[in-house]
Amino acid sequence: MRGMLETIFIILTxxxxxxxxxxxxLEQTNNQQLFIKGKVPQNFPDGFYKGKISMRxxxxxxxxxxxxxxxxxIINQKKQYPFKLYKGRGLRDKNLEVIKLDYNLSLNPWLxxxxxxxxxxxxxxxxxxxxxxxxxxxxxxxVGFFELEx
Numbered sequence: 562m563r564g565m566l567e568t569i570f571i572i573l574t575x576x577x578x579x580x581x582x583x584x585x586x587l588e589q590t591n592n593q594q595l596f597i598k599g600k601v602p603q604n605f606p607d608g609f610y611k612g613k614i615s616m617r618x619x620x621x622x623x624x625x626x627x628x629x630x631x632x633x634x635i636i637n638q639k640k641q642y643p644f645k646l647y648k649g650r651g652l653r654d655k656n657l658e659v660i661k662l663d664y665n666l667s668l669n670p671w672l673x674x675x676x677x678x679x680x681x682x683x684x685x686x687x688x689x690x691x692x693x694x695x696x697x698x699x700x701x702x703x704v705g706f707f708e709l710e711x
């Protein structure tokens with residue numbers, strides 16, 4: 562039993578180190594500089610926004626419902642993984658107002674409930690997003706950037 566606990570501890574420690582390094586690396590990118598210059602429009606996005614990330618994926622984008630402050634991801638042309646929308650300060654960029662896409666909903670798998678995406682408008686109907694894993698209270702890890710365009 563002790564050996565198994567030590568192994569779990571080592572794996573978790575390695576995971577946190579990797580996530581910390583990834584966060585630091587992403588905060589040194591051009592996307593981070595563009596993100597902190599972004600703005601939050603008066604209204605939430607509404608309708609479908611095509612998604613773009615740096616790797617190949619079946620994620621097509623997000624569909625927003627501004628009236629209900631909510632949205633859902635479109636993956637393989639299926640609606641999956643709903644989120645709620647609200648405005649607030651960035652999890653890591655505390656001086657920046659962002660739109661939060663919060664997945665902490667009972668419909669989502671438990672691990673996805675730790676994800677909070679943040680978006681800012683970088684030009685008309687074009688958003689830059691930042692994905693966070695909020696595992697440790699007060700210290701979210703940044704895991705990537707994405708784009709959304711009408």
